[in-house]
Amino acid sequence: MDDLTLLKVQDLEIAVRIWNPQAPRTLVAWHGLARHGGDFEALAHRLGPQWRIIAPDTPGRGLSSWSPTPEQHYLYNHYMTIALAVLDHFNLDSVPWVGTSMGGLLGMRLASDAEHAGRIERLMxxxxxxxxxxxxxxxMGQYFAQPYQFNQLSELEKELRDNYASFGIQSDRTWAEMTRDSARRLPDGSWSFHYDPRIAEQFIHDTPRDNWADWLAIDCPLMLLRGANSALLDRETADRMSRExxxxxxxxxxxxxxxxxxxRTSQVEPLRQFLEG
Incomplete structure (x- = not known):
């Protein structure tokens, strides 16, 4: 990243990673459940100097605070509060949004919200x-709720490679960077992941929601990138999204x-075309 902004939102510090801070155009990129904003570094480099990438770390992940009360802070309603605080801090009245997994659902909530929908100019x-x-x-809930501990950093990298094989990462260098950015030292010198295992309590405490109603309410331009081998997003769901x-x-x-x-170019260039409208 090229810059880091730290915001205080309801007593939690939110780390916001930034690439190309002087670029003329801005994109907000929000990560998945147990990841962090650093995942968008390759995207920032491929989009190039015309795009400022703003990528927050959700509480409990990366460089942001861990919450002492997950039942209050590890919820989509609170993530909405954080997202709006980020948009306000950077004076972004309306901005393109790229959301991976959890970050995409957060973007959907904003884009379908009667009060705040205009803040999302287009949604990927x-x-x-x-x-x-x-x-x-x-x-996912069971996996990320476990407290992991590794004696050696190489053991942590192996676990990353096994769990995130579906990301389609193709180079050892990318795995090494992901290992560096995903690790934290424990007091006894061993290693664990960057995130708070209590983030998985989101599955317990969050209120069920009619996401299809949100989907129908969205009025901005939309793009969907589905992993061809995705275990989370079925092709039947993607087809229904297109119909609606x-x-x-x-x-x-x-x-x-x-x-x-x-x-990859095959993913980023279609996204560039979508962003440039």
Whole structure:
């Protein structure tokens, strides 16, 4: 990243990663459940100096604060509060939004909200939609709720490679960078992941919602990138999304599951065309 902004939102510090801070155009990029804003570095480099990328770390992840009360802060309603605070801080009245998984659902909520829909100028969803495979959700909730501990950094990298194989990462350098950005030291010198295991409590505390109603309410330009091998977003759901929003741009990422890293020309160039309208 080229810059880092730290915001205080309801006693939690929110880290916002920024690339190309002087660029004439701005894109907000929001990560998935157990990731952080650093995942968009490759996208920032591929989009180039015309685009400022603003990528927050959601509380409990990356460089942002962990919450002492997850039942209050690890919820979509609170993420909405944070998103609006980020947009206000950077004086963004209306901005394109790219959301991977959880970040896409957050973008959907903003884009369908009667009061705030105008803040999202156009919305790109990265392997997420109004309905998600329940077995995949159960697996994610169970996996990320576990406290991981590794004696060596190489063990952490192996676990990353196994769990995120569906990202479609193709280079050892990218895995090494992901390992560096995903690790934190524990007091005894061992290693764990960057995120608070209690983020998985979101599945317990968050209020069920009619995401299809949100989907129908969205009025901005839409794009969907689905991992061709996605375990989370079924092709049937993607087809229904297209039927209910027929102007949506649809793309499948070959060789990827959940969720594409937005680090290849075949993914980024269609996104560039969508962003430039």
């Amino acid at each position: 969803l990265n392997d997420v939609g109004p309905a998600l495979n329940p077995d995949a959700l159960i697996h 929003q027929p102007s949506m741009v649809s793309l499948e990422a070959e060789g990827c599951g959940h969720a594409p890293m937005l680090d």
